[in-house]
Amino acid sequence: MASIDAAAAPATSETLARTREQIRRRDALKRTGLLTPALLIIVVFGIFPLFIVLFYSFLEAGAYGGVEWKFSIDAYVTFLFNRDLFDPSILHFSPSYLQIFARSFIVAGIATVICLLVGFPAAYFMATRPAKTRNLWLFLVTLPFWTNLLVRSFAMMLIIRDQGLINGFLMWIGAIQQPIVMLYTPFAVALGLLYAFLPFMVLPLYASLEKIDFRLVEAGFDLYATRGQVLRRIIIPLSRPGIIAGCILVFIPGLGAYITPALLGGGRDLMIGNLIAQQFGGSRNWPFGSAMALILMAVVLVFLMIYASVTGRQKVGHG
Amino acid sequence: MAELAPPPPFIASRRQRRMLDLTYQPGFRGVAYFCLFMLYAPIVVLVIYSFNANPSVTIWTEFGTNWYVKVAANQYIQNAAITSLKIAVVATIGATIAATAAALATTRTLPYRGLGTAYVIINLPLMVPEIVTAVATLSFFAMGRTLLGIDLGLANLMLAHMVFCIPFAYLPIRARLEDMDRTLEQAAADLYASPWHAFRRITLPLLTPGIVAGAMLAFITSIDDVTITTLVAGPGQTTLPIYIFGQIRRGITPETNAASTIMLAVSVLLVSLFFFLAQRRKK
Numbered sequence: 001m002a003s004i005d006a007a008a009a010p011a012t013s014e015t016l017a018r019t020r021e022q023i024r025r026r027d028a029l030k031r032t033g034l035l036t037p038a039l040l041i042i043v044v045f046g047i048f049p050l051f052i053v054l055f056y057s058f059l060e061a062g063a064y065g066g067v068e069w070k071f072s073i074d075a076y077v078t079f080l081f082n083r084d085l086f087d088p089s090i091l092h093f094s095p096s097y098l099q100i101f102a103r104s105f106i107v108a109g110i111a112t113v114i115c116l117l118v119g120f121p122a123a124y125f126m127a128t129r130p131a132k133t134r135n136l137w138l139f140l141v142t143l144p145f146w147t148n149l150l151v152r153s154f155a156m157m158l159i160i161r162d163q164g165l166i167n168g169f170l171m172w173i174g175a176i177q178q179p180i181v182m183l184y185t186p187f188a189v190a191l192g193l194l195y196a197f198l199p200f201m202v203l204p205l206y207a208s209l210e211k212i213d214f215r216l217v218e219a220g221f222d223l224y225a226t227r228g229q230v231l232r233r234i235i236i237p238l239s240r241p242g243i244i245a246g247c248i249l250v251f252i253p254g255l256g257a258y259i260t261p262a263l264l265g266g267g268r269d270l271m272i273g274n275l276i277a278q279q280f281g282g283s284r285n286w287p288f289g290s291a292m293a294l295i296l297m298a299v300v301l302v303f304l305m306i307y308a309s310v311t312g313r314q315k316v317g318h319g
Numbered sequence: 320m321a322e323l324a325p326p327p328p329f330i331a332s333r334r335q336r337r338m339l340d341l342t343y344q345p346g347f348r349g350v351a352y353f354c355l356f357m358l359y360a361p362i363v364v365l366v367i368y369s370f371n372a373n374p375s376v377t378i379w380t381e382f383g384t385n386w387y388v389k390v391a392a393n394q395y396i397q398n399a400a401i402t403s404l405k406i407a408v409v410a411t412i413g414a415t416i417a418a419t420a421a422a423l424a425t426t427r428t429l430p431y432r433g434l435g436t437a438y439v440i441i442n443l444p445l446m447v448p449e450i451v452t453a454v455a456t457l458s459f460f461a462m463g464r465t466l467l468g469i470d471l472g473l474a475n476l477m478l479a480h481m482v483f484c485i486p487f488a489y490l491p492i493r494a495r496l497e498d499m500d501r502t503l504e505q506a507a508a509d510l511y512a513s514p515w516h517a518f519r520r521i522t523l524p525l526l527t528p529g530i531v532a533g534a535m536l537a538f539i540t541s542i543d544d545v546t547i548t549t550l551v552a553g554p555g556q557t558t559l560p561i562y563i564f565g566q567i568r569r570g571i572t573p574e575t576n577a578a579s580t581i582m583l584a585v586s587v588l589l590v591s592l593f594f595f596l597a598q599r600r601k602k
Binding site: 023028030031032033034036038042045046049050053056066118119121122124126128139140141142143144146150152154155156158161165195199214218227231252253258262263272277280281289293296 | 345355368416418421423429437444447450453455459462465478483543545549563564567568571575583594598
């Protein structure tokens with residue numbers, strides 16, 4: 001820093017050390033003061049509540065919602081087992097909640113794969129436009145990301161309902177007599193997630209595709225590679241960080257999605273997010289809901305760690 | 320290969336031009352336009368049908384703004400909009416101030432241990448799934464109510480929103496601080512400006528576009544939130560998205576289309592402004 005050098009010029013080594021120490025202390029004071037408000041708000045109202053959830057997950061469910069202050073691992077047992085009706089000490093393995101988790105994984109996974117298949121060519125096309133058009137494309141892809149997810153899910157409902165646009169059109173041209181039931185199915189949820197999170201896929205892909213040195217592509221062509229080979233052997237390997245980042249950014253919110261499945265999914269095809277919300281609403285089993293939330297959180301953490309190890313520590317630099 | 324051949328005197332066809340384009344991949348253009356179509360078609364349909372005079376949501380008859388008139392006259396929607404605004408304004412102001420301070424602390428200080436941790440904490444609300452944050456916040460306030468008898472009313476929602484608005488406000492402000500030329504700040508220090516004076520007269524004016532951008536992102540994030548608000552909101556704390564959410568679940572009416580379109584318009588307006596500011600910043 002310039003201020004250290006300025007102070008250092010005429011000083012002896014002792015005063016120099018003292019001044020350095022002073023500057024360091026003042027800097028520490030400054031950053032503590034500046035960081036406190038943000039960290040305080042997030043730690044108290046964002047992180048501490050997560051520990052309450054951890055705590056709640058080891059309590060008994062209250063009869064009318066909330067919790068009883070008794071230690072119990074029932075919440076975690078319920079996840080995998082049913083208690084016998086006549087003898088509560090006998091446990092039967094019950095996969096129904098596991099199925100909900102599996103369904104969420106499959107639906108979010110399908111949405112992620114399709115997002116990648118559609119998003120990659122789109123991002124590549126964007127990244128190879130001239131600078132001006134590129135900004136317009138970026139704007140057009142980012143805009144839906146900032147519009148209300150609820151409104152967008154609702155718009156999707158209008159399109160795929162029985163009386164919606166797609167069925168209306170197909171019946172009008174006479175391709176079908178009965179509307180195809182799309183709304184309130186896992187298909188609708190996957191479509192909704194695809195629609196909702198497509199920008200999350202395109203943007204990181206674009207970021208890594210934009211950095212590709214096209215001299216490598218040229219070299220490939222010089223060595224008689226076909227366009228397909230260039231894509232497979234040069235472009236896709238170089239955009240790997242973007243592919244992984246995009247997939248994780250779509251998969252994580254898809255896995256815990258709440259609004260989209262609540263609107264587009266049927267009552268029978270719950271996803272994790274809805275299961276958790278239900279436990280804090282209608283079903284009123286807070287400890288069980290807390291346990292589910294923690295399991296979801298753990299899964300997400302694993303994916304985030306993969307993400308962090310792929311993108312590296314480049315973002316956590318100073319200044 | 321076409322690239323190796325000497326350039327032809329003129330390029331006759333689109334096909335030939337493609338052959339010469341290093342970056343061309345067959346079909347990618349089509350997919351890109353398909354993406355745009357997919358992203359915008361449902362929204363456009365929603366907006367068009369909100370101007371349908373007919374009470375049917377899917378049969379178009381004639382243009383009419385009667386549903387907007389109905390929305391404007393709806394007492395519930397008015398109240399919900401006011402609640403939304405109250406929460407968003409407080410959350411935005413709080414989050415922007417906290418985020419600006421945090422951005423200064425992570426860019427305008429000597430390197431220190433714990434910087435990485437601070438960075439992770441500030442961005443944590445983006446990483447925790449929304450539904451987990453929602454139930455955690457609900458449990459937190461419920462605990463406060465039962466154990467300590469504290470109920471802050473609408474401030475519950477304001478604080479909950481502030482948490483997830485901070486990272487959204489932080490990112491553009493930090494980006495701006497990193498892009499800013501530091502020589503002006505250093506010149507001020509050389510001319511014996513006190514740190515506060517230099518901040519007020521140099522850093523803050525230069526940082527303003529970043530702060531405005533951050534505040535806008537925070538505002539949009541707050542005003543659009545459904546998941547966390549649905550779970551945390553008590554009786555009488557219905558925000559506009561929560562009202563629409565309830566409406567959709569009860570059955571689709573054109574009034575919902577109109578209310579949704581209004582929400583859409585607010586986001587589009589703010590994001591366009593944000594982009595405009597960002598574009599100008601680069602020049």
